[in-house]
Amino acid sequence: MTDWTIAGTLTPVPAAEHPELLAPPVVEALASLDGPVGVVEIDPELADTAEFCEAYSSPLSASANCVVVAGKRGGSVRHAAALVRATTRADVNNVLRRELDVRKASFAPMDEAVRLTGMAYGGITPLGLPGDWPVFVDRAVAEAAELVVGSGIRGSKLLVTGATLAALPGAEVIDGLAR
Template sequence: MTTWTIAGSLTVAPASTRTDLLAEPVAKALAALPDPDALGVVEIDPELADTAAFCEAYGSPLDASANCVVVAGKRAGEVRFAAALVLATTRADVNGTIKRRLDVRKASFAPMDEAVELTGMAYGGITPVGLPSDWPILVDKAVAEAPELIIGSGVRGGKLLIPGPVLATLPGAEVIEGLGRPVA
């Protein structure tokens, strides 16, 4: 098992042994990865799932957390979805990079109820692992290069610990430099 330096006060278990802390599509996708036992999972208070609250409560570094947002845009009546994964210290460039990648006139965060329904994951826990196979997963280069990250697990009561290079190899993943913009 990997030794995780970013878990703060939390006890890490191999993700494959605690599927109760994963949304169903996440557990299925993890099982298909080359080395699922190399990924960790931690149990957290669901009220502390939001990144800033999580990091403060458990002593995990903010710069080792990545956020996944579901973005939607429309072109010729067709709604196009994508997931964007950026470091928690940045914000996804929705109206620049993502809009161009989706080839839409306007891109915005998908409505919460629609994102939850389409992903099979809880709002505040949506993660790039296990998303619909036809969605592009846009991964900021800084995320792809991070040695270890904490991301959602698909439920609010857990977090995944995963190396950035693994995220870059997910089906549909595209590594994009500058996807995450510094928070002003």
């Protein structure tokens, strides 16, 4: 197991050995991943990135957020995920709109994102998303040695490398995705 320096006061364990700390789609996705993936159990009330970082002494710069976006084209809705560092914001109106090839892109409504991903809001992660969704990864995320991301539930966080995220099915590394 990797010595995750970003875990702060938490003790990481191998994610594959602790499916009880993961949403079912994440458990399924782990089986096909290359690269180390750790998991840490947290208080679900502290799942939001800023609260997590403060409570567990994990650097905010090591966290990445996964957002679900949606846009319409020709009467059909297109969904995607965008992964950016927590210290930045996804450029939904320009970069993601162009990548999805839609007239307007926006964050998917919470209930829709939860229903489509099978994950808890505030815990959505790029691991285990629907197979036909593109996963747009900001270059700064892809190049990170260690990152904290959601686990599909609010009671834990995953520890991964940027390379692991960039190699996910459907992943595309995008320059300038975050601002």
